[in-house]
Amino acid sequence: xxxxxxxxxxxxxxxxxxxxxxxxxxxxxxxxxxxxxxxxxxxxxxxxxxxxxxxxxxxxxxxxxxxxxxxxxxxxxxxxxxxxxxxxxxxxxxxxxxxxxxxxxxxxxxxxxxxxxxxxxxxxxxxxxxxxxxxxxxxxxxxxxxxxxxxxxxxxxxxxxxxxxxxxxxxxxxxxxxxxxxxxxxxxxxxxxxxxxxxxxxxxxxxxxxxxxxxxxxxxxxxxxxxxxxxxxxxxxxxxxxxxxxxxxxxxxxxxxxxxxxxxxxxxxxxxxxxxxxxxxxxxxxxxxxxxxxxxxxxxxxxxxxxxxxxxxxxxxxxxxxxxxxxxxxxxxxxxxxxxxxxxxxxxxxxxxx
Numbered sequence: 307x308x309x310x311x312x313x314x315x316x317x318x319x320x321x322x323x324x325x326x327x328x329x330x331x332x333x334x335x336x337x338x339x340x341x342x343x344x345x346x347x348x349x350x351x352x353x354x355x356x357x358x359x360x361x362x363x364x365x366x367x368x369x370x371x372x373x374x375x376x377x378x379x380x381x382x383x384x385x386x387x388x389x390x391x392x393x394x395x396x397x398x399x400x401x402x403x404x405x406x407x408x409x410x411x412x413x414x415x416x417x418x419x420x421x422x423x424x425x426x427x428x429x430x431x432x433x434x435x436x437x438x439x440x441x442x443x444x445x446x447x448x449x450x451x452x453x454x455x456x457x458x459x460x461x462x463x464x465x466x467x468x469x470x471x472x473x474x475x476x477x478x479x480x481x482x483x484x485x486x487x488x489x490x491x492x493x494x495x496x497x498x499x500x501x502x503x504x505x506x507x508x509x510x511x512x513x514x515x516x517x518x519x520x521x522x523x524x525x526x527x528x529x530x531x532x533x534x535x536x537x538x539x540x541x542x543x544x545x546x547x548x549x550x551x552x553x554x555x556x557x558x559x560x561x562x563x564x565x566x567x568x569x570x571x572x573x574x575x576x577x578x579x580x581x582x583x584x585x586x587x588x589x590x591x592x593x594x595x596x597x598x599x600x601x602x603x604x605x606x607x608x609x610x611x612x613x614x615x616x617x618x619x620x621x622x623x624x625x626x627x628x629x630x631x632x633x634x635x636x637x638x639x640x641x642x643x644x645x646x647x648x649x650x651x652x653x654x655x656x657x658x659x660x
Contacts, residue, residue: 338402346385374643502582560593
């Protein structure tokens with residue numbers, strides 16, 4: 307089986323598995339401990355894919371499926387440690403973890419993507435010669451940076467009267483929901499740049515060196531997120547959570563399928579910037595269609611959920627179903643398992659390197 311058929315079939319299989327996995331849990335468990343733990347899988351997964359190419363030295367001699375299982379186990383162990391630390395430090399040890407520690411776990415993800423992809427692991431990879439050690443340090447730094455920005459930027463004063471409020475909640479500069487949506491939207495803009503294979507930045511050798519590339523790319527991501535939220539929330543008056551679940555999350559999900567599962571093959575014969583535009587439109591359409599599919603299947607998977615304020619149960623379910631569960635499952639299968647057993651020998655998706 308070759309691309310794009312391989313990616314389409316693999317994606318369908320993983321989506322079915324992800325929805326079956328979600329159905330094993332009650333809504334409360336899924337939106338609490340399950341999603342909290344699943345988010346903790348992603349930072350180590352990002353490092354293993356981007357900086358280690360999905361084939362670090364300690365598993366390079368293994369065959370499938372042992373290689374995939376070993377890498378999955380690594381992310382599980384790291385998530386257990388990181389989730390426990392976040393639960394105690396940010397969540398005050400209150401079980402199940404509420405929105406405040408969950409938001410922290412979400413923000414660690416774009417921070418890790420920023421360090422691993424946009425910054426290319428710099429400065430850790432330039433100062434630590436052992437790539438395995440450098441990768442682990444990227445994860446540690448991602449959590450440390452997230453904690454600092456979480457305290458400085460997120461403000462939960464609007465939640466003071468809610469039972470899920472924590473005394474240690476940060477009193478930062480911005481409404482926490484808006485700050486959360488901004489972080490995830492900046493990640494979506496990062497994926498938009500990947501749709502264009504970093505065009506037109508690639509036309510300048512001076513820009514394509516770290517840390518210049520990371521700084522320029524970061525400016526694009528932050529500026530793009532600001533413009534997108536100004537249009538969607540400011541001009542069209544969308545609820546921030548509706549913007550997150552209707553625009554940002556579906557686009558990220560769509561790009562994962564387009565660039566990773568389909569290995570950027572759907573428009574491979576095109577040149578930039580037409581290819582990037584086609585990729586972006588394809589990712590947006592695919593993501594929105596799949597998001598609507600997930601919503602349609604909610605009654606079968608998790609029962610009837612209420613949409614909108616104050617709880618936003620449906621919106622929170624959708625974001626977690628797409629990005630906390632299906633997203634890591636897709637990468638597990640495509641990269642860690644190399645599409646095994648659909649391909650022999652297994653192939654690995656194209657990994658964006660900087």
